Amino acid sequence: MRRVRIDLAYDGAAYVGWQMQPNGLSIQQVVEEALVTLLKSPERIVLNCAGRTDAGVHALRHPCVADIPGRIEDAALMRGLNTLLPDDIAVIAVATVAPDWNPRHDATRKSYRYLIHNSVVPDPFLHNRVWRIPHPLNEAAMREGGAFLVGQFDFTSFRAARCATKSSQRRILRLDVWRQGETVVIETTGTGYLKHMVRNIVGVLVEVGLGKRPPEWVGQVLAARDRQQAARCAPPQGLYMVGVDYDGPRYDEMDDE
Numbered sequence: 001m002r003r004v005r006i007d008l009a010y011d012g013a014a015y016v017g018w019q020m021q022p023n024g025l026s027i028q029q030v031v032e033e034a035l036v037t038l039l040k041s042p043e044r045i046v047l048n049c050a051g052r053t054d055a056g057v058h059a060l061r062h063p064c065v066a067d068i069p070g071r072i073e074d075a076a077l078m079r080g081l082n083t084l085l086p087d088d089i090a091v092i093a094v095a096t097v098a099p100d101w102n103p104r105h106d107a108t109r110k111s112y113r114y115l116i117h118n119s120v121v122p123d124p125f126l127h128n129r130v131w132r133i134p135h136p137l138n139e140a141a142m143r144e145g146g147a148f149l150v151g152q153f154d155f156t157s158f159r160a161a162r163c164a165t166k167s168s169q170r171r172i173l174r175l176d177v178w179r180q181g182e183t184v185v186i187e188t189t190g191t192g193y194l195k196h197m198v199r200n201i202v203g204v205l206v207e208v209g210l211g212k213r214p215p216e217w218v219g220q221v222l223a224a225r226d227r228q229q230a231a232r233c234a235p236p237q238g239l240y241m242v243g244v245d246y247d248g249p250r251y252d253e254m255d256d257e
Contacts, residue, residue: 001067001068001069002067002068002096002099003065003066003067003068003096003097003098003099003101004065004066004067004068004074004077004094004095004096004097005063005064005065005093005094005095005096005097005101005103006031006047006063006064006065006066006077006081006091006093006094007061007062007063007064007091007092007093007094008027008031008059008061008062008064008089008090008091008092009059009060009061009062009089009090009092010027010058010059010062010088010089010090011058011088011089011128011129012027012053012055012056012057012058012059012236013056013058013088013128013129013237014088015027015030015055015056016055017052017053017054017055017056017057018049018051018052018053018062019052020032024055027053027089028047028049030085030086030089031047031064031081031085031089032044032045032046032047034081034084034085035047035066035068035081037084038072038077038080038081038084039068039069039070039072041068041069045066045067045068046066046067047064047065047066048064048065048066048102048103048104049062049063049064049065049103049104050062050063050064050103050104050107050110050244051104051107051110051193051241051244053239053241054196054236054239055236056128056235056236056237057236057237057239057240057241058129058237058239058240058241059240059241060113060240060241060242060243061092061093061241061242061243061244062241062244063103063107063243063244064103065097065101065102065103074094074095074096075094077094078091078093078094081094103244106246107244107245107246108191108245108246108247108248109173109189109190109191109244109245109248110189110190110191110192110193110241110243110244110245111187111188111189111241111242111243111244111245112187112188112193112198112239112240112241112242113185113186113187113239113240113242114131114185114186114187114198114199114202114234114238114239114240115129115130115131115183115184115185115238115240116130116131116132116133116137116183116184116185116186116202116206116238117130117131117132117133117182117183118132118133118134118136118137118179118182118183118184119132119134119182120134128237129237129238130183130237130238131202131234131235131237131238133206133210135210136210137184137206137209137210138208138209138210138211139177139178139179139184139209141208141209141211141214141215142177142184142186142205142206142208142209142215143176143177143178144208144215145204145205145208145213145215145216145217145218145219146175146176146177146186146201146205146218147175147215148215148216148218148219148222149172149175149201149218149222150172150173150174150175151171151172152169152170152171152172153169153170153172153222154168154169154222154225155168155169155170155194155197155222156168156225156226156227157200157221157222157224157225157226157227157229157230158194158196158197158200158201158204158221158222158227158230159194159195159196159197159200159227160194160195160196160197160200160233161227162195163194163195163196165194165195168194168225170190170191170192170193170194170197171190171191171192172188172189172190173189173190173191174187174188174189174190175187175188175201176188177205184209186201186202186205187242188201196233198239199233199234199235199236199239200227200230200231200233200234202234202238202239203230203231203232203233203234204217204218204221204230204231205218206231206234207231
């Protein structure tokens, strides 16, 4: 047996999320079944990841790890899996790692990106890949509001109701907002995230962008430590896991978005 890191990219629209569940098809189930088929394993090959993604959420690079039997080379494993996987899931890298390497616990930073199609006209080619908002957004005001969230704070106002994590303390290292034509991009890097934290941040920033709230309201929501003081949770289809870093200082905050 040897441990391999498998980096995935996927369109999450057709899946119930990363984690295997009884109510639908998951990314984990599809990739694990491909591993079993390729390696002719009589037993399940468990794939662990850097962080679970929700139904409809996408990934540009999602690091995972599996202990696999046999002597198949990394390049052959990557080719074989991509032959078996559906078109909306791809293996973009495979590498043998140390037996104790863990994609979640060894992580130091995670980055997420959220895409908003800010147009009165729907784009059918962006279906299930963005949140379309037809009313004008002021991305400069959103950027000003997002600055209140950079640092280490209690993010209770931005956690999901069913979030089971004991501590709401999290550290955001960077939060940027910019426009590319009709697309407003929100990107954040942090040492860890609470469940739905990024999507709840986006929901608050959209209120600012629409002119319903001033930028300083974001800081007031943060200080309130009350989810009821925030805005709606942004829909999942605009969210992308960008990647996970493994260098730099480590923090015990790498919970799932």
